[in-house]
Amino acid sequence: MKSIFYTRFFILLPWILIVIIVIDIDTKRLSVRNTASFYLSRLGNVQQQRQVVRTTRSSSSTTSSSSSGSNATSLPVIYAITPTYSRAVQKAELTRLANTFRQVPQFHWIVVEDSNSHTELVSRFLARSGLRYTHLNVFTPRRFKRTGMPRATEQRNLALGWLRGHRSVKDKGVVFFADDDNTYSLALFEEMRSTRRVSVWPVGLVGGRRYERPLVEEGKVVGWYTGWKADRPFAIDMAGFAVNLQVILSNPRALFKRRGAKPGMQESDFLKQITKVEDLEPKAKNCTQVLVWHTRTEKVNLGNEPKRQQDSVYIEV
Ligand SMILES: *[C@@H]1O[C@H](CO)[C@@H](O)[C@H](O)[C@H]1NC(C)=O
Numbered sequence: 001m002k003s004i005f006y007t008r009f010f011i012l013l014p015w016i017l018i019v020i021i022v023i024d025i026d027t028k029r030l031s032v033r034n035t036a037s038f039y040l041s042r043l044g045n046v047q048q049q050r051q052v053v054r055t056t057r058s059s060s061s062t063t064s065s066s067s068s069g070s071n072a073t074s075l076p077v078i079y080a081i082t083p084t085y086s087r088a089v090q091k092a093e094l095t096r097l098a099n100t101f102r103q104v105p106q107f108h109w110i111v112v113e114d115s116n117s118h119t120e121l122v123s124r125f126l127a128r129s130g131l132r133y134t135h136l137n138v139f140t141p142r143r144f145k146r147t148g149m150p151r152a153t154e155q156r157n158l159a160l161g162w163l164r165g166h167r168s169v170k171d172k173g174v175v176f177f178a179d180d181d182n183t184y185s186l187a188l189f190e191e192m193r194s195t196r197r198v199s200v201w202p203v204g205l206v207g208g209r210r211y212e213r214p215l216v217e218e219g220k221v222v223g224w225y226t227g228w229k230a231d232r233p234f235a236i237d238m239a240g241f242a243v244n245l246q247v248i249l250s251n252p253r254a255l256f257k258r259r260g261a262k263p264g265m266q267e268s269d270f271l272k273q274i275t276k277v278e279d280l281e282p283k284a285k286n287c288t289q290v291l292v293w294h295t296r297t298e299k300v301n302l303g304n305e306p307k308r309q310q311d312s313v314y315i316e317v
């Protein structure tokens with residue numbers, strides 16, 4: 001009895017090993033490709049990648065949404081960088097954002113998907129959004145998708161690379177990192193539009209508090225009101241600052257760090273490369289107004305979702 005077990009075991013053993021090796025090679029190949037595209041994106045050379053970059057301008061003139069009298073085409077363009085990934089609430093979140101962004105004059109949405117290619121859902125969504133947009137994608141290598149690791153690093157860096165490859169000293173603009181789980185007041189965009197180098201403002205519902213904010217004295221940032229890691233050089237959320245496009249272009253090496261980066265330190269690591277605390281420009285009435293909220297959507301309950309398709313039609317959600 002025992003000997004039969006052992007013979008079977010030893011016959012099976014090589015096959016099990018072969019299967020393990022094949023699976024391993026497969027995942028390695030995948031991650032080599034992803035690493036390559038990651039480094040290309042760090043070079044800011046988007047054209048070398050097999051990624052389709054598409055920029056469209058909405059057919060209706062962007063000037064129509066500005067208030068009468070002001071000359072919208074002379075305003076700096078707001079480039080909002082939104083990393084996004086496929087999940088149950090994705091389209092709902094993007095819809096909420098688009099409904100806000102559509103009301104902002106001179107706005108350009110850079111949407112970066114965490115995927116190997118453009119997904120149909122996001123492609124269709126953007127094409128119908130009526131917004132001026134650029135659709136990019138870069139897949140986050142699986143080894144970086146662990147809890148405790150910073151998120152959306154590759155996506156934000158790809159967007160910065162796109163700006164460096166497609167905009168020049170002639171272009172007036174302000175760059176803002178607009179995550180898809182926040183709520184944005186329209187007033188925020190008019191505050192950030194006058195950013196000369198790097199501007200900052202409070203963020204609501206973040207860091208375990210009702211709000212976090214830069215502390216301002218005589219028009220200068222002197223510290224941070226925060227409930228979390230107050231010793232960060234820039235104790236600020238991703239939604240709490242904007243950068244003039246020319247600062248992004250004149251600091252071509254400024255990127256979000258993957259190596260050695262800790263969650264919650266991304267903002268500080270990035271801002272350290274382009275500015276100093278004393279040079280920050282406080283917005284929103286010297287940082288006393290909350291115009292953006294880290295709302296986050298409640299985790300959806302899909303407990304009753306059938307394992308196999310039961311409806312007679314396929315419905316995109
Ligand atoms: C708006 O500003 C642009 C650029 O400064 C200028 O070329 C254009 O003539 C202005 N339009 C109006 C209506 O003032």
Ligand SMILES: *[C@@H]1O[C@H](CO)[C@@H](O)[C@H](O)[C@H]1NC(C)=O
Nearest residue numbers: 216217218219220284285286
């Ligand atoms: C911010 O504070 C400075 C210095 O106290 C003051 O001159 C300025 O008017 C304030 N700005 C606003 C928008 O309240």
